Amino acid sequence: MATEPHGGTPADDTGAHRPHDEAHQDLLARWHTTLLAAREGAEGPDPAPYGRALLDRWAEPHRRYHGTDHLRAVLDHVDELAAHLPGPDTTDGPTNGPADGPTDGPTNGPADGPTDGPTDGPEADPQAVAQAVPGNGRGLDPAAVRLAAWFHDAVYRPDRSENEERSARLAERALTEAGVPAARVAEVARLVRLTVTHDPADDDLNGAVLCDADLAVLAGTPEQYAHYAAEIRQEYAFVPDDAFRDGRSAVLRQLLGQPRLFRTAHARTRWEAQARHNLTTELALLSAG
Incomplete structure (x- = not known):
């Protein structure tokens, strides 16, 4: 969440928030469910390496607030907000297909795991995204919002101002490689970029839920x-x-x-x-x- 001052050079960091095994496995299971829902039954690579790479990012040693506890809290708040929306059921939808793995995938360079993959997939037309993905003037797309929660601070350096953009690009690469449809990938990237301002449009339900969950x-x-x-x-x-x-x-x-x-x-x-x-x-x- 982009609500902190920038500047300076980070000092050496110790004492990062490392998830306990049980909490780690719970997050991996949630990633697995969300990625399968986002694929809508399509085949894709094993999700597990993507999830592990993402959780490695969220547990980086320079993080204090922006760690796995924050990720879990945002996911929990997304679930809470989705449960209180009026209208049809907002569950993730189809869950069949290959299983496993958290969302934020790789970011830059060799330490990132299998998520760096292809980097230049076709860009979805914004109007097509608005028509194809619920949440743009219509109902909530829980899978897109949950994936955006996983990626919104996947790249985080407190001395840099481009974290959200780099996180969005990571989402575009990793989710395309992981088998998520192009329209939903574009929506996830849009939502990640929205966390720069936390200022969704009045008809942007996906954006409202993500931003509210992040600011909770x-x-x-x-x-x-x-x-x-x-x-x-x-x-x-x-x-x-x-x-x-x-x-x-x-x-x-x-x-x-x-x-x-x-x-x-x-x-x-x-x-x-x-x-x-x-x-x-x-x-x-x-x-x-």
């Missing part, structure tokens, strides 16, 4: 929010205190200046007031020095 951390209890804010500061430990205070304060003011933080009715009802309270409290603490 803002509505934690005061203790949870303080833990989140501390982890963000740890990720930006290379930024001097004054520069971080200025950059973070600007981000908080920008968020508080929005007419609404959340777009879905369920998120606004449950999270808006608490999120604004937390943001206001953090801004006051930063202003006090």
